[in-house]
Amino acid sequence: MSIRLKLIIIFLAIALIPIIFVSMITFHNYTNSIEDTRFSQMRYLTVIKAERIEAYFNNLKADIEIAANSKGTEFLDNLFKQLESSINLNAIMIIDKKGKITYEKNSHSHRIDLLVSEEIHKKELEAGKKGVHFSDIYSDNNSTSGFSMMITAPILDSRKVLSGVVAFEVDMAPIYKLIQDVTGLGETGETLIGKKFGNEVIYLNPLRNDPQTTLKKRVTIGGSVGRPIQEASTGKKGFGEYFDYRGVKVIAAWQYIPSLDWGVVAKIDYREAFADIENLKKLVILILCIVIFLSGIMAISLAQSVSAPIKKLTEGAEIIGSGNLDYKVGTCMKDEIGTLSRSFDKMTGDLKKITASRDELDTEITERKKAEEELKALNKELEAFTYSVSHDLRSPLRAIDGFSKILMEEYNDKLNDEGRRQFNIISANIKRMGELIDDLLELSRLGRKEITCSSINLKDILFSVINELKSNIIKRNIDFQIKEIPEAAVDRVLIKQVFINLLTNALKFTSHKNNAIIEIGGNVEGNKAIYYIKDNGVGFDMQYAHKLFGIFQRLHGQEEFEGTGIGLAIVKRIINKHGGEVWAQGKVNEGATFYFSLPK
Structure with missing residues (x-):
């Protein structure tokens, strides 16, 4: 790799790594900020919608308790007019203990008998004897929204004994209007309400993407689709990224309404919620491309200004290396490279002087190698001589040892103590001589032996x-x-x-x-x-x-x-x-x- 290319790479690394690092940190922080904002918005909408729904039904509860305690039909007539205009009340009726209608006021003259006779409403009336009761939502072609709810409450006499039931039928239009308000939810967001029935959750309001499926659209609890409404309808509160009833990825927040056993969800498509992040990503990539382009131009220019004199210095070194010690590479540049080139010229002059003594040094080295080889050869000859001498001494030494033992055995009785002592001295010295020869042989073998480790x-x-x-x-x-x-x-x-x-x-x-x-x-x-x-x-x-x-x-x-x-x-x-x-x-x-x- 040329020094020019190395300089370009180094410059780009110095310039780009901090920029890329800062860009990544900024993008990461901005992404976290957007995510926090979006989830906070969903949580806020969920809480607001849930509180307004609860407030609406708390007011209804208060109204029906007032109706249950009223003493005359005139009061009920006025109450109906007031609630009909304010909350889309469809009907008020009072049923005695025997199931007979003793008072009725409604927007549609044919509704009362139908309401009392339907089996499902009989259950709601029965439940109303025990306290204020909110029915499930049901289809109602005569209501503005097409869906209604029945609210029932007990009527007690002066002795606190049950004397009948008061019932309100309420149009769901005000609730649906609240739920379908998409302020702050963009083009894909919506608010949902749902309720758990068995192992399913049924959507109770018209859906933004499928308005004709009220009370028909449902999801199975435990499935991957519609997880937010599943969580909300089973009494949980939270937020996160999930797939909605369409199978589309969304961000959502959810909350449970205990008084109604409903779940409320506010959601918006993931793509729309984080569109700003995607736009920022494209902008960052564009800026990085421009920075890389400009940095590349600057890197090439800088590398050229540094590598050109170095290249000249390299060419001069090659000329000098070929044997021309009179060549000069010095430049008029005032930077470190100029100083280096002038130092190189000085080094060339010194090298020219040193070269003069090179032949003498080569001769000395040659003579030294020759002396080392001669010394090595002499050592080998000495080891061989030592081995030969030691080996050749063995035979006469054995003979001396053998004959001395024979003499000792045959003439032992003819020798006095001094003679025996001298024979022992001879034997001891023969033994010591043998040991010396053995050790010399061992020492000479070591010089020739190759070790195997x-x-x-x-x-x-x-x-x-x-x-x-x-x-x-x-x-x-x-x-x-x-x-x-x-x-x-x-x-x-x-x-x-x-x-x-x-x-x-x-x-x-x-x-x-x-x-x-x-x-x-x-x-x-x-x-x-x-x-x-x-x-x-x-x-x-x-x-x-x-x-x-x-x-x-x-x-x-x-x-x-x-x-x-x-x-x-x-x-x-x-x-x-x-x-x-x-x-x-x-x-x-x-x-x-x-x-x-x-x-x-």
Whole structure:
């Protein structure tokens, strides 16, 4: 990717990310504000309509209670005239206990007998004996709206004994007018009333989108259609986004009217309610497109002003890189790029001077590599020589050992004590010479051996070595304290030799202790594991610590502690081949601790 393209992308990112972020936050806040406003509006309309409906029927209840307590027909005549004009009252009638009409006043002369004779109205009249009762809405072709309700109440005599029932038949026109008022509900909004019958809810008013289905349109409780009216008719109050009786997504608020067992819903189509949000979305997208376009032009211009001198600097670098150290790329620009170009020219001059000594440096490097190769070859020859000498010494040493044993067996009785002592000295030195040869062979093999590493549980190897060594120290009282031993990627055979040599060393230098303690543990530090073997033996003086891992280096006399002086050198060679280090700490007569590290 070119620097010009990178600059364009960076500029656009710097310019657009904040704008997009602010736009998203603004749009989100505006959306929340619109949603809150719309739902508040629906809740307000629902509450207002419910309160006005309840007020209307509370007034009716008060009127019918007045009628029930009236003492003359003249009062009832005046009450009818008043209510006929104010609330579309269709009829007033009084029925005695035997069901006989004792008073009637109505807008249609043929209605009274019909009202009393219909079975459904007989039930309403019967219910009116117990208290003020509101019937369900029913079809009424003689009313203005085509639908009416009957309100009944008991008439009590002076002894508070039932003497009859007063009944009002009320036209639903005032209620429907209130419900069908769509002020604040736009082109798709409406207010609904409904009532639960069994497992269904029936709409009680003419619907805005289907006015001919009053008392016919119904929805099943629990269904996905008409959820707001279901909630309201089952005694709940709330608001939300649902599908109405048409299956259209709407926002709605609903409320229950306990006195009538009705539910009231105010709703508006989701599309219309949030049309402003959709318009704002289009406007934001348009503005972002314009901003992106203008930002792109500015980004290209800025990138060009920066990339052009960089391109010139790059071309100059290629020319200089081809060998022309006299080429100059300096510009008269006063900015950082101009400073860089002049610094580049200075660097070219310095490079020209440095190039003069390059051949000498190459020669020195070549000679050094040659010396390293010669040294490597000499080391290989030395290892081969050591192996050859050690191997060739074995045969005469075996012969000396064998013949000395024969002499001892055949002439033992002819030797005095001094002769036997000298023979023992010869045997001991032959044995020590054999051990030296074996260790030299082992050391030379390590130089040629390729290590094969794998992740190994070193604790298993440690226990194996301890078990092998215990057979030689059965009579000693030794406390092996095994701590945490981290795993590592090692050569199993070689790392076992490390433990053998270090533990043998610890056993040897604690041989004068009645209660020897040997502690083995380790821990992980960064990208390496560090292990230690600690004893409470004779220890050593730290000023001689640098000699511990050299070949044939001993800090104690042969007569005090046996050994060839090669064991620790073998340990160092093995650990170094693994890429680790080895070191030791100690104090005279207080013990020693040998450490080695391995890469994790």
